[in-house]
Amino acid sequence: MAWWRGAVIYQIYPRSFADANGDGIGDLPGITARLDHVARLGADAIWISPFFKSPMQDFGYDVADYRDVDPIFGTLADFDALLARAHALGLKVIIDQVLSHTSDQHAWFVESRTSRDNPKADWYVWADPKPDGTPPTNWLSVFGGSAWQWDSRRRQYYLHSFLTSQPDLNFHNEAVRAALLGEVRYWCERGVDGFRFDACNHQFHDAALRDNPPAQTEEQRSVSTVRPDNPYAMQRHLYDKSQPDNLAFLEDLRAVLDEFGAASVGEVGDENAPPLMAAYTEEGRRLHMAYSFALLTRDGSAAHLRAQVEALEGELDRTGGWGCWALSNHDVPRIASRWAVNGERDERQVRQLLALLLTLRGSVSLYQGEELGLPEADVPFELLQDPYGKAFWPEFKGRDGCRTPMPWHAQAPQAGFNANGAAPWLPLGEGHAALAVDVQEANPFSTLAWARQLLTWRRAEPRLRVGEICFHDAPEPLLVFERRRSEGGPALVLAFNLGAEPMRFTWPDTVPDLVPLSSAAPLPAPADWGRELTLPPFGIALAATDDV
Template identity: 70%
Template structure:
């Protein structure tokens, strides 16, 4: 099967990409785990939302220690999710509905069950002996340096067969590949080409700044207290935050590899999103998306943190725009994904979800400059589920329990029908994770019939974004907004009247002064009522709690 195509349009620029976590989307064979056929059966729903593409989290053959992010064979669908034929059928149906298909690619590491690692492990002189990062112990038997795993503890695991340590930036069963070896780069490009040939429209590259390490294996220096406070990629009680990660990731050699990767993608007209987990991600995102040279777009954890203030959001967006101006790159924004608590709870006052706030946050996400990743269930305003330790699956959560409850609370099954068994996720088998306690009340069928639901508002906002080229492609310019919960910015595109947008993310009404005279004031499509009004002095907007408004200049 060949999927070479001369597509050179920039559909990805300003696109909305809907992330599907396959274990939890829809279970077609009633084994308790979602699968590819389940996704295919619900693609019409996704298309009706008005998004441009889907991103499917890993479905490759895997022992599932990290639920697919530990790949044992890049070219095989894990039987848990179906077959390659099921994947081909999914692509065909998505394309028939006008949806692009992007898939996860985990290139920085593999499962220790991958054939490459098992050959590398046998000896120090076999053909793949140097495909992974192996190192001798220090004279006292300790690891070669102080590098730490994101998931806790040392990033080195002793292998008695080779009598060496191997590097793992995540779980011990996720061994880091040695990107300094030319054959490793060639092999990984071959794995990407395999899926290009099957017709995928793009890739989300996991942990893409972890793809090289310092050849000299120098230890990382300690982070200052201020630097620890700035870390957004891990919890502050994780010792990983106590180092400046100068030598174990984000190495300069990665830029040349990303150029090789981009050249391959361009052969097929395939797009790319990079996940950048770095303590200072903005310049990295700009370098990684340098116009026409490397990835098409990238996102960080900048808005995936507990910090929800207007000044923080403005700082992150303006900071990225300043860096992108240097390289001509392109950003992507997300408020939720499979690694962080759902934004409906994370940014809600006292963690209590509020439909007006959920709709307002969707409006914010869809009006920022850049592309967007929208996580499954975010369009329903699903809150974080509370998973007891006895049902916890996430190894990261188990390692840091009880202060951290893991990532399972955002990975629970999608609720389709309120009154169906397991809310329609399947027909009776116990799901791999329990449904959220109140998720059935927010099921798709409940919200379909309610024109004021978060789902209805999400569709209205997505349709508006599609109509307005300024929202997909225009520039962004911020204005002063008072307090911790206000945002005020313009979107500008030559030949089109600028849009001025104001947001109140707080639980109290507030007045936002206007930069100058504006045209008619209106609520954003799908955003909550009552709508904003002119303030009594006529010089600003009066916004109710959790609301947004728009005007033309």
């Protein structure tokens, strides 16, 4: 079986993981020094957010040179050392590739903007203004305002789906597509095991430059990729992203990956993500895995969880594709705070959500600090770094609250983020030191210990890694589903009480006879085992069918 199918991929945000040189910013040698932690956790792979040369307007997601390491993170030799150490520990290495856009300081764009007839004039999306001087379309940037920026040199607008300093590449240009495949090939030849492709459904735009229609219903305005107060949610994004032209490019991309045996996971930010994810991961043809923002929202209800998982599974059944689930990443508030039922982090809920994530069907992306149960940090405006947060303050406080430094040693300066205690680029989260790795290492009942037990169980249990999933009807806030092998046999049946109050319930009639499995997994058996039982707040019940 392919290693990526059912894998747990540990996401590392390099600025905030570990600082080896004491300048306050995490770096590649810092990651290398801390890889033992990831290996002991039981992850299959690491995903490293961008470390390429960049002006850091969007902290690495604005790439100025795809083939070089930014000096704040180290050197290519440092990356090679990281890769070797990861492989020695049995960890695969996935790197973040941003293909939809570059930095405005990338050599391609510097040349493109000089004139309308230079060799790279058509490498980005340029368009003339309307007769009244306004932008060519009504398309909006995810980060606020028009997606078009006027350039006085060419006397044209250029498209930017994100910051103005992140111009969109023109994927309708064959030379652009070939160049980007060359950048992927470069890192394959360097030995990476896979790629996470950022914003991969933004890689084509409507060549006819048609306006997006307004979002007319509440459902259409419920854009999972942005907050409802962002104007971006007021449009149906029919023409500025998710174009069918992208499918052929993904097939060309897959051909390069297959040459080297490299895996891929695509980020699909779309209001109708499941069909796209299924098409993008159609078995053997395009990407290996994809994930959406479906579980990165504020809604943590049982109904929402079931609806999102079933919607994706229904589409994947049609194409043989594969999903990857995440509850947190570097762009959204941490799950320990975002879904907190009573407004504050609850250790019981933290542990339950780890169990939920690791028992869903598909691969898993586990963001750094989730294994410690870190809550969202409160970063004051004067210390805010995120341009997205500054643009939408105070309704939206940006993404910095989930990007604060990883706490390693509770009693060390800056919780051991660096050796000299230099002030980090973002302040340490309040209360994070008390949840540091060394504190939890010493406690066999800690969240970290729990996470390790869950990953060990998942790795040894084929029904969890690659088995089928089937939900059963249950009242809110209960979530009940089973995991079984595709060829049949006994199933694992799990019930989650997602609420903060005890819940008395009866196993649904659709669930066959059950036997407790207290010795087969880290999940405790209920005290009153039977067809009827009471789950405590944020409780979990695990059983197995006896239809051997």
